[in-house]
Amino acid sequence: MITQNLIDLIHSGKAKYQTWTAGYTGSFRIPVPKNNYIVITDFTFFNFMDQEPDPEPGPEPAPKTAFDPLKSCIHNVLFKSYGNEFLYVHRSNFIGITTDLSLTQLYVPLQNTDKYDTYQVHKSDVRIDCWRIPPTSENVFAFNLLNDKTTETDGPQGYGTVSTGNSSPVVKGVELESAYDSTDKYIPYGELSGAPFDTFSGYSQQLRSHVNGHTALQPPFQDLEKLANDGMFTFPLFNIGYVLVNEAFDKTDR
Numbered sequence: 088m089i090t091q092n093l094i095d096l097i098h099s100g101k102a103k104y105q106t107w108t109a110g111y112t113g114s115f116r117i118p119v120p121k122n123n124y125i126v127i128t129d130f131t132f133f134n135f136m137d138q139e140p141d142p143e144p145g146p147e148p149a150p151k152t153a154f155d156p157l158k159s160c161i162h163n164v165l166f167k168s169y170g171n172e173f174l175y176v177h178r179s180n181f182i183g184i185t186t187d188l189s190l191t192q193l194y195v196p197l198q199n200t201d202k203y204d205t206y207q208v209h210k211s212d213v214r215i216d217c218w219r220i221p222p223t224s225e226n227v228f229a230f231n232l233l234n235d236k237t238t239e240t241d242g243p244q245g246y247g248t249v250s251t252g253n254s255s256p257v258v259k260g261v262e263l264e265s266a267y268d269s270t271d272k273y274i275p276y277g278e279l280s281g282a283p284f285d286t287f288s289g290y291s292q293q294l295r296s297h298v299n300g301h302t303a304l305q306p307p308f309q310d311l312e313k314l315a316n317d318g319m320f321t322f323p324l325f326n327i328g329y330v331l332v333n334e335a336f337d338k339t340d341r
Contacts, residue, residue, distance in 0.1 A: 088204040089128050093330045102332040110324035113304030117213040124336040125329045127207040133324035134179035134196040136160045137304045158222035169211035210336045217323050219302040221263050229260035234281030263296045271296045
């Protein structure tokens with residue numbers, strides 16, 4: 088979102104609005120010139136579902152179902168520079184279409200793009216990472232009544248706590264399982280969840296996984312048959328708008 092202060096800088100000749108396009112890969116960067124800074128004002132996310140990694144050597148995997156590709160539609164997106172980090176979670180909505188008598192499924196997004204208005208100040212090069220959040224079928228959920236310390240409103244207006252007789256269980260912790268790497272742990276209520284911290288040590292209070300062999304984006308399809316079907320929707324694309332300000336954000340050398 089371009090605010091009035093940025094408009095004033097642009098019209099005074101101290102800044103200019105620019106765009107940056109990126110895609111195919113799960114990691115890329117926007118360079119920021121020295122003694123300048125940028126403000127990312129918006130980005131457009133092209134909905135996609137990345138292909139799953141090749142199975143590990145071993146027994147033949149179970150046949151895929153028509154729903155399996157939809158397990159790869161939820162992603163984390165991270166904008167990170169020196170001292171700044173902006174994390175997003177995005178779900179791409181797809182619909183499957185039967186293309187011929189062989190019941191081949193073609194997946195197309197219900198909406199091609201989603202646009203986010205932002206105000207991200209970055210004083211150094213911006214690294215942007217995109218990776219998969221494992222599907223719920225691979226997760227372990229811990230749920231129970233909320234701890235009294237959460238001061239949640241009693242039902243029916245709220246979920247309530249263990250001291251109320253009208254409470255409903257909520258998810259207090261999630262282990263985002265990974266067949267390739269360590270488990271990521273998410274506790275929505277943080278320390279007030281009442282979850283045992285010997286189990287949820289190193290937890291995150293935001294819904295995020297981490298990049299590993301199970302969640303990293305795979306290279307785009309190059310197989311001609313797959314490209315003819317849904318191959319064009321198996322990698323990310325971004326349009327990013329930002330204001331480049333031709334002065335240092337502060338006097339501290341970086």
